[in-house]
Amino acid sequence: MLLTSYFLAALAIVLAWPTPLALSKAKWTARAPVAAVLLWQAIALGGGLSMIGSMLVWGLTPLGNDLISALHAGWLLVTGDPSVNSPGVIHLFALSTAFLFAFHLVLTLVRASWRTTRQRAKHRQLLRLLSNPSQTRPNTLVLDHDLPVAYCVPGFNGSVTVLSRGLLTQLSAEEQRGVIAHESSHLDQRHDFLILAFTAWHEALPWLPTSRLSLEAVRQLIEMLADDKALEVVTRPVLLRAIVGVASSITPAKTSQDDAKGLAGEIVGMPGGEVTSRRLQRLLSPVAPLSGFQNFVVLSCTVLLLVCPTILLIAPRLLSW
Incomplete structure (x- = not known):
């Protein structure tokens, strides 16, 4: 769990600065605007999921060895199960930050939609x-x-x-x-x-x-x-x-x-x-336009940016299966 949070944090940093900076200067995007738009969406979604996921996973580390078991233990803790130990203040702060950040993103989207509609x-x-x-x-x-x-x-x-x-x-x-x-x-x-x-x-x-x-x-x-x-x-x-x-x-x-x-x-x-x-x-x-192989590479990177954060979150559980 702790290693997973570090991987997600590193991925979030990469998607927050060097990747968009490089892509904004790339000349191939004019040759494949559809693939470029999809890649930009993957960078935004993957970056947001990585930022939230790194704080969420790190905050849940004391509760289990993977995300699914930690969430289950967290539910037992909320329902009053005395056998589950409460996380420390720092882990609770990380969990609160993750939830507040996710709420901030959703609220901003709702507010922007409402303003645009008006x-x-x-x-x-x-x-x-x-x-x-x-x-x-x-x-x-x-x-x-x-x-x-x-x-x-x-x-x-x-x-x-x-x-x-x-x-x-x-x-x-x-x-x-x-x-x-x-x-x-x-x-x-x-x-x-x-x-x-x-x-x-x-x-x-x-x-x-x-x-x-x-x-x-x-x-x-x-x-x-x-x-x-x-x-x-x-x-x-x-x-x-x-x-x-x-x-x-x-x-x-x-x-x-x-x-x-x-x-x-x-x-x-x-x-x-x-x-x-x-x-x-x-x-x-x-x-x-880009060749078929070049389009395949771009689309593969797009899929990986969406799949990798998800796998990093649940990979320990998948390996145990």
Whole structure:
């Protein structure tokens, strides 16, 4: 049990700093955005499980030789069995820290979900006042604005895509198709769930490099995923012209930093701040996707990051079986 807690603590440290730092600088992620998103999720989940698990296992060490027997002994202790000795103050502190940390993560996710739901509801109310339904496209609202703007507002009761009058007049029909396909992919693939999860992770642990780097990386990767879907209906030059045309209309002078943070959780696919150099370079100079073996290696690492903390928690019990 004690050795298991040390292994989990070491894994948590590795997943908290060097791993996300290296992955954020890796160039292969643009070649396989799906695999990269899965790997970022595994790093976040594996890191959180390792942090909680190391404190939990260390706190339960006096109660048993493995997690399952220690939990059983802990239940007997809570129910008043006199044959079970109580852990010391330090072990109780570790257990309390593990439970409080897990509660903090869950509470932050619930709070972020509630805040995002309210922000989206307010945004929909504003859209009902400032926009009109599109006559040609379902679930699409047209905003009476001269600047070319396109984004989507996800929702459980029906998602909508918002296009401005400026976009419909300044972009060609092909460019409009590319923009709409890009925004539709955000809704179809529910990228808002990914952003919500990593936003909550960042809010819960703002001091952790994993939370900041993963949020930035996932935001960039989902834009690449949406670009790939748009390239199925339009050519690369058309999509580039559409993206640059929309992004150039939104400048820091028009959108304050506070407004951008407030909108980040309620809408997906706003061009401002998302047209990074890596994304443009990927469209300008396309690279070959990862080979089957390379994808297998990445996916294997993803699975191992999720399985290893679990095995480290229950491995002594499995060996006894």
